[in-house]
Amino acid sequence: MGFGPTVANANWVEKEGYQYEVWNDLNKTLALHYGAINSPLEFIPKRITRLLDANGNVIVEYEDVQVSGHPQQVLDDCKAIFGGQ
DSSP states (O other), rough: OOEEEOHHHHHHHHHTSSSSOOOTTTTTTHHHHHTSSSSSSSSSSOEEEEEEESSSEEEEEOOOTTTTTTTHHHHHHHHHHHOOO
């Protein structure tokens, strides 16, 4: 399909202690679908995050993501939306 975790991402995610998957979108399929790029010719997509429900529907959109602090923001939002500790 062209997206999924890569070895480099897996190592980085483990080092950072993230408890969710971080994917590479090698064919720009997700970037186009979710609006990180407008054309497959664009080289670098915007940093965005889309929080999906179990059916794949977008329930929260984060635009212009800053890496520092963003994972905690998403985790806090997930706890507020889905419950949990």
